[in-house]
Amino acid sequence: MKLPRPHLPFFAADDMDKRPFPAWEYHVHSLFSDGSSSLATLINHARTQGITRLIFTEHTEPDLVDGPDWFKPYWREATRLRLLEKPPEKRKKASSSTKGMEILFGLEVPITDFGGGLLMSAEMAEKAEFILGAVHAYPGYGWTMGDLPPEQAIELEFKGLMALAENPRIDAIAHPGGICEKFAAPFPLSLFEEVVRKATSNGIAIELNPAYQEPLAPYLAVCRRHNALISPGSNVHHLEQIGRASHELSTLQNKSTLDRHRHPQHQRVRAACKN
Numbered sequence: 001m002k003l004p005r006p007h008l009p010f011f012a013a014d015d016m017d018k019r020p021f022p023a024w025e026y027h028v029h030s031l032f033s034d035g036s037s038s039l040a041t042l043i044n045h046a047r048t049q050g051i052t053r054l055i056f057t058e059h060t061e062p063d064l065v066d067g068p069d070w071f072k073p074y075w076r077e078a079t080r081l082r083l084l085e086k087p088p089e090k091r092k093k094a095s096s097s098t099k100g101m102e103i104l105f106g107l108e109v110p111i112t113d114f115g116g117g118l119l120m121s122a123e124m125a126e127k128a129e130f131i132l133g134a135v136h137a138y139p140g141y142g143w144t145m146g147d148l149p150p151e152q153a154i155e156l157e158f159k160g161l162m163a164l165a166e167n168p169r170i171d172a173i174a175h176p177g178g179i180c181e182k183f184a185a186p187f188p189l190s191l192f193e194e195v196v197r198k199a200t201s202n203g204i205a206i207e208l209n210p211a212y213q214e215p216l217a218p219y220l221a222v223c224r225r226h227n228a229l230i231s232p233g234s235n236v237h238h239l240e241q242i243g244r245a246s247h248e249l250s251t252l253q254n255k256s257t258l259d260r261h262r263h264p265q266h267q268r269v270r271a272a273c274k275n
């Protein structure tokens, strides 16, 4: 049973019709893993972009992090930066341009097997404020997905995603189907939908990530069918990528509102079907 984490609000897909998609960024890498900027630089840039919640998701693979003992300095710097943030009572009084931004320090953790194994130490599991579960190298096969027959790559990715979708330590699933899609073969939307169904029933969010899911609209449509919890992630490795996912989601949202205004007959047919 997943512990409730009220401090980790996601966006319910049903709300796409009710409120604007917020300026959140939930997938960011800094110099502590394979990103190109420091935590402080990323935070400052996110603030200038109007981001209201920023979540760092450093890799845990040893070849992607800044040395074998990277986690301690990451946590020290995270703690220092958090102390610099204004206390909440001051935030309320501040004008909108100087308003505080909520920042969480998390990890992007790959599976190590198909039975719930995750690549992180006990200290990471205890401290990380957000666990973005990922299928990266396929367990038992490494980064050989490009050499696998497409059906096998699809099957392995799907198995890994389903393991994440029932893992109570996971808050959101990174780029579902994206590794297969990028390196091996198109990942069937029907399997993406099965992952969404399972994750949603377990209170685990689905990342919508334009760096992997191109175009994003069909993935959003599946999330809407199941009222999935959406985690907007842009796989940020460079400053200018901050906010891309939430920006694309709000563009899709505006487009669907416009379409409804342009084709009001669709609404009438739908209303008639409901009655």
Ligand SMILES: [Zn+2]
Pocket (backbone or CB within 6 Å): 108, 134, 136, 174, 175
């Ligand atoms: Zn990833």
Ligand SMILES: [Zn+2]
Pocket (backbone or CB within 6 Å): 027, 029, 108, 235, 236
């Ligand atoms: Zn990533």
